[in-house]
Amino acid sequence: MTPGSSRPLWQRGTPYVLLLPSMLFMALLFGWPMIQGISEAFRSPDGAGLDNWRRMVDEPHFWDAVRNTLLLIVTVIPLQFVLALGMGLLLQTKLRFSRFYFYLWAAPLAVSDLAAGLVWLSIFTDRGFLNSALSDLGLGTFSWLSYQNTSTMLLAVVLAEIWRSTSLVLVIVVAGMQMIPKEYDEAGQVFGGSSWQRLRHVTLPLLKPNLQVALILRTIMGMQTFAVAQALTGENFPLLVGETYKWFAQLQNPAVASAVALLVLTLSLMSSAAYLRLLRRSGAEEGAR
Incomplete structure (x- = not known):
């Protein structure tokens, strides 16, 4: 006899009854629009088909x-994690004014995507701060955001994204570091472990759940990058979510816009599943050792 089988039926069903309103709310808020979007993506004048996808x-x-979306993800995310880990380790050393530094580094969380793009536009535009500084130094100016210079457009978007969203990874990393007992690091010091060895064999394994969450969130958010690139480059640096906006708002074709949005959703789900599988496999291999 299971522990809960002796309880009356109405008591066993109480948790599900309490969850029912939130489940209905989530179904109406996310489920129904998703079903509508999927059906719109496969709808054509002749019925269901792949015309919108073509x-x-x-x-x-x-x-x-x-290409630009994937390139942005593989460029930005590793740099953000390295920076966030470095800043988190600096904060752990309890350097002077560390709380002020944390608030300063976390400040971009309060800045919207579009505002961040406009800030960096004032730096990289032809008459922006960067060209003014180069001109004052006698080095000439450069068209950083010209459609002919795709590498510098990518550089501008990468820098803006790193500035805007590294703070999210930092907050998750710092939260994870505060949950690690100090005794583990002290034990590593007692056994003669160097700073790098303690980071590799103590801090990073214990941070793995936080890093996993940050990796999935940042990948999904990277797939949805739009306003920063739109403010900096317009349509000269196209991204997948920008294509969704163009089909819906400019070309007045919600069906194709739904197809692009569904593609972004599929890529996000596939990347999240791949991360979970790879991290679970690596954890199993470490446990076997």
């Missing part, structure tokens, strides 16, 4: 948007 793929900037 139009999406045949659009001239689509593959550039896919």
Whole structure:
């Protein structure tokens, strides 16, 4: 006999009854719009079909948007994690004014995507602060955001994204570091472990759940990058979410916009599942050792 089988039926069903309103709310808020979006993506004048997907793929900037989105993710996320870990380790040393530094580094969390893009636009535009500084030094000016200079456009978007969203990773990393008992690091010191060895064999393994959450969140947010690039480059640096906006707002075609949005959702889910699988496998291998 299981522990809960002796209770009356109405008591066993109470948790589900209490969860029912929130489940209904989530279904209405997310489930129904998702079903509508999926059906819209496969809807065509002749019925269900792949016409919207063919139009999406045949659009001239689509593959550039896919390339730029993936390139932005593989460039920004590793740099953000290195910076966040470095800043978190600095804060752990209890250096002077460390609380002030934390608030300073976390300040970009309060800045919207569009505002961050406009801030960096004032730096990289032809008459911006960077060109003014270069001109004062006698080094000439450069068109950083010209459509002919894709590498510098990528650089501008990468720097803006790092400045805007590294703070999110930092907050998650610092929260995880505060949960690690100091005795573990002290034990590593007693056994002669160097700073690098303690980081590799003590801090990082214990931070793994936090890093996993941060990695999934940042990848999903990276897939959704739009306002920063839009403010800096307009349509010269296309991204997948920008394609969704263009099809919906400019081309007045919500069906193809739904197809692009569904593609972004699929890529986000696939990357999250891959992260969970790889991290679970690596954890199992470490446990076997």
